[in-house]
Amino acid sequence: MAGLLAAAMAASLASACTTSGGPGDDGRGRPHASTPSEGESRAKSPSVLAVKIDNARAARPHTGLSAADIVYVEPVEGGLSRLMAVYATKLPKAVGPVRSARESDLELLAQFNKPTLAFSGAQGKLMPLIDKASVQAAPPEKADGAYFRGKGRPAPHNLFLRPQRLMPAAPGKDALTTGFRFGAAPAGGKATASQTVRYTLAKYTFTWSGSQNRWLVAMDGKAATTSDGKRVAAATVVVQYVKVRKSDFHDKLGHYTPYTETVGSGKARVLRDGRAYDVNWKRPKATDGTTFTTGAGERMTFRDGQVWVVFAKAP
Numbered sequence: 001m002a003g004l005l006a007a008a009m010a011a012s013l014a015s016a017c018t019t020s021g022g023p024g025d026d027g028r029g030r031p032h033a034s035t036p037s038e039g040e041s042r043a044k045s046p047s048v049l050a051v052k053i054d055n056a057r058a059a060r061p062h063t064g065l066s067a068a069d070i071v072y073v074e075p076v077e078g079g080l081s082r083l084m085a086v087y088a089t090k091l092p093k094a095v096g097p098v099r100s101a102r103e104s105d106l107e108l109l110a111q112f113n114k115p116t117l118a119f120s121g122a123q124g125k126l127m128p129l130i131d132k133a134s135v136q137a138a139p140p141e142k143a144d145g146a147y148f149r150g151k152g153r154p155a156p157h158n159l160f161l162r163p164q165r166l167m168p169a170a171p172g173k174d175a176l177t178t179g180f181r182f183g184a185a186p187a188g189g190k191a192t193a194s195q196t197v198r199y200t201l202a203k204y205t206f207t208w209s210g211s212q213n214r215w216l217v218a219m220d221g222k223a224a225t226t227s228d229g230k231r232v233a234a235a236t237v238v239v240q241y242v243k244v245r246k247s248d249f250h251d252k253l254g255h256y257t258p259y260t261e262t263v264g265s266g267k268a269r270v271l272r273d274g275r276a277y278d279v280n281w282k283r284p285k286a287t288d289g290t291t292f293t294t295g296a297g298e299r300m301t302f303r304d305g306q307v308w309v310v311f312a313k314a315p
Contacts, residue, residue, distance in 0.1 A: 064092035079200025096160035179289020189275030235305025
């Protein structure tokens with residue numbers, strides 16, 4: 001617990017196995033000139049909206065997911081998963097279902113400039129860490145009128161957020177992480193039709209659609225759609241192999257919360273344009289974005305559009 005508290009107090013917080021099967025460029029394969037570069041101070045950058053989203057089967061279909069610039073997939077208790085959707089260029093009318101925060105969310109979000117974190121709540125012992133972290137915590141009790149209960153679903157899978165009640169407008173692409181690079185695809189890669197990532201009780205499959213130039217998302221063997229009937233699809237998918245350890249927190253059944261370590265370095269697989277690239281990732285400290293490089297040492301570029309980052313346990 002001492003290590004946990006130390007991490008929460010640090011300035012930096014102010015800092016599944018796989019099988020093969022946002023922001024954009026200027027139209028000529030070059031990143032937007034206004035996109036912050038790595039190492040640039042985030043002090044004057046606007047703040048993104050990050051929403052913790054339920055991903056139990058009873059929580060689907062999701063609302064507002066397609067408007068996110070980045071979707072992070074995180075392991076949680078009992079072998080299940082949850083989503084963290086990050087919004088910068090567009091705010092949908094509603095997002096959800098919204099669920100509770102986890103300890104490792106704070107490390108993940110430290111790469112942004114004091115992001116607004118929308119979540120349904122957290123364990124009592126975790127709340128002091130959230131209050132000390134470099135996030136603008138916005139649970140229902142601190143955001144009057146921003147949340148509502150939807151019809152047709154049982155609690156707790158029916159809590160939704162009205163993003164405009166937390167911020168008047170989308171902050172823009174400059175609020176996004178400095179780690180990602182967008183542009184023309186690098187040389188190499190291997191033609192890949194699909195990629196599956198498995199947790200103990202959850203499965204994600206990304207299947208390339210040449211007609212849509214997107215990776216179609218399936219969850220637990222079923223096509224993922226949003227509440228308005230649209231298919232969930234990603235322009236770029238990152239399967240990032242990370243260390244997943246036990247945190248100091250557990251649920252009412254005694255299942256300990258996995259802590260996903262997103263600071264450090266390791267291997268990853270990037271899917272874009274129907275090809276898979278085996279790359280390296282690096283994030284020296286929590287306030288840094290994650291950079292991805294090819295085996296030749298060149299920066300890996302992402303395709304214009306929504307990015308999914310799936311955290312998988314390193315072998």
